[in-house]
Amino acid sequence: MGTVTYPDAAVTDFISKNFIPLQINVQSDSDLPGKYRAFWTPTIVILDSMGTEYYRFYGFLPPDEFIPQLQFGLGFMSLQKQDYKSAGNQLKLVVEKYFKSDVAPEAQYWLGVAEYKASRNVDSLLNAWRKLKKDYPNNIWAKKVSFVKD
């Protein structure tokens, strides 16, 4: 990460604009690896400003997958905080701007949930999930909505 992903200009820009970055050496005497159960590196965790965890992923990712993961993490955090409008906007960014990224199908799944939660309109949920089935037919997130009729 330190030699490929973090020096990338787009990654640096994204992190600087959206996060307070905190880096912890798991071999140091910090209590954070234990507190956040970091058993492998790299472990990337998104926390709110109180230190509550909302999203994590493991392992190296190149910039073109790392940025979509972070964008997804922001949307997923908003969803869990029940800020459905913000969640919808963040997740829509993933499916529109990073359509080919590996996290896009999951983002499309949760985008449907965010839109449904915001509107209570079940059609918005079903339409988002139909799009998921159509755009990513072989993905596991499409299988999770395979019961939805076309």
Next chain:
Amino acid sequence: MLKYVLPCLILLVAPLAVTLAADTKNTPPAIVWEKTFDDAVTKAKKAGNPILLDFFAPT
């Protein structure tokens, strides 16, 4: 002697200096990582931004 050496030195050093200046100009600013949880939380609260926590092992 100096009269001949100085122009040669300038010819050698000037392109290098221009290259170094261009490299510096094109280098994106590095990520400024916080080193302690407390500092990160303080800044996150002030900025209203979440924290990106990266656990790493030195190679």
